[in-house]
Each structure stands twice: as C-alpha cells, then as structure tokens.
Amino acid sequence: MSTKTDKIDRLAALTAQRETTTGGSLWVEAFRRLRSSKMALIGVAIMALFVVIALIGPWIAPHNPTSQLWRDEVFTNRGEFVGPRGENWLGLDHLGRDQLSRMLVGARQTLLVGVISTVLGFVVGALIGGVSGAALAFGGRAGQRLDTVLMRFIDMMLAMPSLLLAVSIAAVMGQSLTTVMIAVGVVQVPIFARLLRGSMLSQANADYVLAARALGVRRRRVVMGHVLPNSLGPVIVQSTLALATAIIEAAALSYLGLGNPDAAQPEWGVMLAQAERFFDEAPFMAICPALGIIVTALGFTLLGESMREALDPKLRS
Known part of the structure; x- marks a missing residue:
C-alpha cells in the first residue's frame, strides 16, 4: 500500500509547483510537452477511436448482435466453428452470432460502465477528500480529528486489493450491470479522496491562500473559491488512469459472472467468459x-501516464 499512497501523494504535491524560468504556468508547459509526446498522441488516438466506435457501433454493426443467424453452421459438440470470412470478418461465436457486430455494440456498454463508475468514484472520493483536506488545513483540532477518522477509513480501503474489494461488493449486491458500476466506483473512491486531500494541503500553504486569510476572507470562501478549484488538476489526471482501471475491472467482474445477467447482450467481459471453454477449437472468439x-485500457493508460509525466519534471529526466 505504501507504494500506491506514495504515488498518489506525489501527484497531489504537483499542484503546489510553479514554473518560474519561463514565466508560464505549470499547466501551459505541461500541455506543450503533451503535444510533443508520441505516447500521449497514441493514447489520444486510441481513446478517440474507442469513443467513436462506442457511440456509433450499433448503427455500423453489419448484423444484429443477438441474432443467431448462422446457428446451423456451428457445432460446438464436434468442435466445428466458423472463423473470419467475407461475410463475418471476425467469425462467429458458439451460438452462430456475428463477432464483429457484438464487438461494436459491446464497446458502448464497456464505455458506459467505465465512465459511470469513474464518475461515481470521482464524486464520492472528491467529497471525502475535500472535507478531509479542508478540515485538516482550516478546521483546527476538531478538523484534525475528523481528518484522522476519514483517512484511516480510506487507508483501510487502499490496503485491500482493488479487484478483491470489487468482487466482494459485487457478490454481496448480486448480479447486475448496476452492481458492476457501483463496485468499480467504490474501488476508485480512496484514490480520488487521498489525492484531492493531498492536493488541497499543498494549496493551503500557497501565498495566495495566506494573503486571503490575512485579509480576513472567510475560511469557507477560501476553500470553495480558491483552494478547491486549484486542487482539482491531479484528480482530473487520475480520472484518465481510473478509466483504464475501471474498464479492466468491469470486464473482470463480467468474466466472473457478476455483470449483466442477460448473457445475450454483448459486452467484452461476457464475450471473453463465453469463449474460454472453446479456446482450443476457436481461439479467435477470445x-x-x-x-x-x-488496447482500450492501454490508450487511457498512455494518456494518463503522459499527463502525469508532463506535470512532474522529475519524471521527465
């Protein structure tokens, strides 16, 4: 857990840095470095392609993804499958359904789960981290006690393997797509909470905050109008990495049978689980x-890591 928390705290501390040699802001310089980063450009290209496919997939799918049009051509008991061919570019699955159509339509559900779970983790984590950071920086002794309680709870969540925590939550709540979103979102909460807290603590010692407090500006206005808006940068960076993690964990839960109970509806994790028992005869299905x-998770990861490195001069050396 120490390695994970160290990375989070390091990213949080970046908001307190300012570029002084060129007169430009940290974010302007970071954007310039991103534009010249091949890794970032590849990540953006993959992300854009995935989002476009997810949005228009149902309209460009050549066949109905749930229709068993070619069921009489597939014989699983004899190990006879239909691989890629002119009519079906990615072949057929074990029920005679077009693989390409299922991939295109399934991308939307994968994106939906990833985005909603990340937003859920962002909102809840930002609420906990914002309260904790504001309490510790501006709340006195009572704030310190509140921060201690909240952070010990967050540390306990960070100490658990994320996939194990997600599986436990999904198993308790039951099989459904909503369960997957909640389970994956809860896993993201401690990361966002600790990150925003650390970022707010870094901003709390900035000159503009000290000046505002010296002028008698109310603490609530300082927190909500100055500290919090300037602390969201690293959290936004982390949300890109969290999307990659959410996609992988959502697929893992679906693979374990904890996702959408309607197996006919295409989703990449479900498709992978269904193809496992036929891997020897039809590896293309998996x-x-x-x-x-x-590839999708790689795209989000490449962009997220590029953004983190662009913000941290030490990582670029």
Whole structure:
C-alpha cells in the first residue's frame, strides 16, 4: 500500500509547483510537452477511436448482435466453428452470432460502465477528500480529528486489493450491470479522496491562500473559491488512469459472472467468459474481446501516464 499512497501523494504535491524560468504556468508547459509526446498522441488516438466506435457501433454493426443467424453452421459438440470470412470478418461465436457486430455494440456498454463508475468514484472520493483536506488545513483540532477518522477509513480501503474489494461488493449486491458500476466506483473512491486531500494541503500553504486569510476572507470562501478549484488538476489526471482501471475491472467482474445477467447482450467481459471453454477449437472468439479490452485500457493508460509525466519534471529526466 505504501507504494500506491506514495504515488498518489506525489501527484497531489504537483499542484503546489510553479514554473518560474519561463514565466508560464505549470499547466501551459505541461500541455506543450503533451503535444510533443508520441505516447500521449497514441493514447489520444486510441481513446478517440474507442469513443467513436462506442457511440456509433450499433448503427455500423453489419448484423444484429443477438441474432443467431448462422446457428446451423456451428457445432460446438464436434468442435466445428466458423472463423473470419467475407461475410463475418471476425467469425462467429458458439451460438452462430456475428463477432464483429457484438464487438461494436459491446464497446458502448464497456464505455458506459467505465465512465459511470469513474464518475461515481470521482464524486464520492472528491467529497471525502475535500472535507478531509479542508478540515485538516482550516478546521483546527476538531478538523484534525475528523481528518484522522476519514483517512484511516480510506487507508483501510487502499490496503485491500482493488479487484478483491470489487468482487466482494459485487457478490454481496448480486448480479447486475448496476452492481458492476457501483463496485468499480467504490474501488476508485480512496484514490480520488487521498489525492484531492493531498492536493488541497499543498494549496493551503500557497501565498495566495495566506494573503486571503490575512485579509480576513472567510475560511469557507477560501476553500470553495480558491483552494478547491486549484486542487482539482491531479484528480482530473487520475480520472484518465481510473478509466483504464475501471474498464479492466468491469470486464473482470463480467468474466466472473457478476455483470449483466442477460448473457445475450454483448459486452467484452461476457464475450471473453463465453469463449474460454472453446479456446482450443476457436481461439479467435477470445482474442477479439481480449484485444479490445487490452488496447482500450492501454490508450487511457498512455494518456494518463503522459499527463502525469508532463506535470512532474522529475519524471521527465
């Protein structure tokens, strides 16, 4: 857990830095470095392609993803499957459904789960981290006690493996798509909470905050009008990395049978689980959704890591 928390605290501390050699802000310089980063450009390209496919997938899918049009051509008991061909570019699954259509339509559900779970983790984590950071920086002794209680709870969540925590929550709540979103979102909460808290503590010692307090500005106005808006930068960076994690963990929960109870509806994790028992005879059934998950998560990760490195001069040396 120490390595994970160290990375979070390091990213939080970046908001207190300012570029003094060129006169430009930290974010302007970071954006300039991003534009010249091949890794960031690749990440953006993958993300853009994934989002476009997720949005227009149902309209460009060549066939109905749930229709078993070619059921009479597939015989699972004899190990006879239909691979890629002119009519079905990615082949057929074990029920005679078009793999390409299911991949295109399934991208939307994968994106939906990833975005909603990340937003959920962001909102709840930002609420806890914002209260904790404001209490510790401006709340006196009572604020210190509140911060201690909140952070010990967050540390306990960070100490648990994220996938194990998500599986436990999903198992308790039952099988559904909503369960997956909540489970993955809860896993993201401690990361956002600790990150925003650390960022707010860094901003609390900034000159503009000391000046505002010296002028008699109310603490609530200082927190909400100055400290909090200037502390959200690293949290936004983390949300990009959190999307990659959310996609992988949502696929893992679906693979374990804790996702959408309607197995006919295409989703990459469900498709991977269904293809597992036929891997020896039809590996293409598993390769397609696996590559979709890997490449998509890679795109978000590349952009997130590039943003983090652009903000941290030490990581660029």
